[in-house]
Amino acid sequence: xxxxxxxxxxxxxxxxxxxxxxxxxxxxxxxxxxxxxxxxxxxxxxxxxxxxxxxxxxxxxxxxxxxxxxxxxxxxxxxxxxxxxxxxxxxxxxxxxxxxxxxxxxxxxxxxxxxxxxxxxxxxxxxxxxxxxxxxxxxxxxxxxxxxxxxxxxxxxxxxxxxxxxxxxxxxxxxxxxxxxxxxxxxxxxxxxxxxxxxxxxxxxx
Ligand SMILES: [Fe+2]
Numbered sequence: 001x002x003x004x005x006x007x008x009x010x011x012x013x014x015x016x017x018x019x020x021x022x023x024x025x026x027x028x029x030x031x032x033x034x035x036x037x038x039x040x041x042x043x044x045x046x047x048x049x050x051x052x053x054x055x056x057x058x059x060x061x062x063x064x065x066x067x068x069x070x071x072x073x074x075x076x077x078x079x080x081x082x083x084x085x086x087x088x089x090x091x092x093x094x095x096x097x098x099x100x101x102x103x104x105x106x107x108x109x110x111x112x113x114x115x116x117x118x119x120x121x122x123x124x125x126x127x128x129x130x131x132x133x134x135x136x137x138x139x140x141x142x143x144x145x146x147x148x149x150x151x152x153x154x155x156x157x158x159x160x161x162x163x164x165x166x167x168x169x170x171x172x173x174x175x176x177x178x179x180x181x182x183x184x185x186x187x188x189x190x191x192x193x194x195x196x197x198x199x200x201x202x203x204x205x206x
Pocket of ligand 1: 034037084165170
């Protein structure tokens with residue numbers, strides 16, 4: 001038996017900051033249920049990597065379909081982890097307009113904070129799962145990108161700084177089908193200090 005060589009360690013879900021349970025317009029009930037989904041992605045990632053480490057590569061063709069299924073599922077699980085870690089970590093603030101580097105970048109690349117909000121909201125209304133504000137290192141600017149699932153459609157060499165979850169699980173308890181009102185609540189709870197720290201750590205320049 002020859003197996004794939006995978007060095008991996010199990011990871012654990014990151015705990016939520018207490019502020020995230022006290023959002024304005026996004027209930028604790030929603031956050032608790034949503035956090036369980038995130039924990040599920042972490043568990044799935046650990047399971048898939050363990051499964052990949054034991055795939056018998058000598059079993060030829062049937063292995064490729066197994067490898068395919070595991071690797072597609074892995075991209076979904078890891079996308080689910082990364083997306084939700086951004087989402088939860090930058091909620092719990094007071095919203096409003098950003099200052100500092102992130103404020104300069106948004107004003108430079110979108111014209112105004114309101115134009116940035118309008119574009120991200122439209123992207124979120126149009127997407128099936130996600131809208132991200134990401135810094136594209138090749139373009140040298142921010143874009144609002146669209147995502148339909150945890151693993152669609154990331155853009156290479158772009159670093160997400162804002163992640164807006166528009167799956168129904170993010171708002172159905174609080175808003176039923178009114179996604180637009182949920183997106184307004186998302187903006188009102190953004191912690192710009194967290195986003196600013198990320199922009200500084202990545203050494204993005206305006
Ligand atoms: Fe979600």
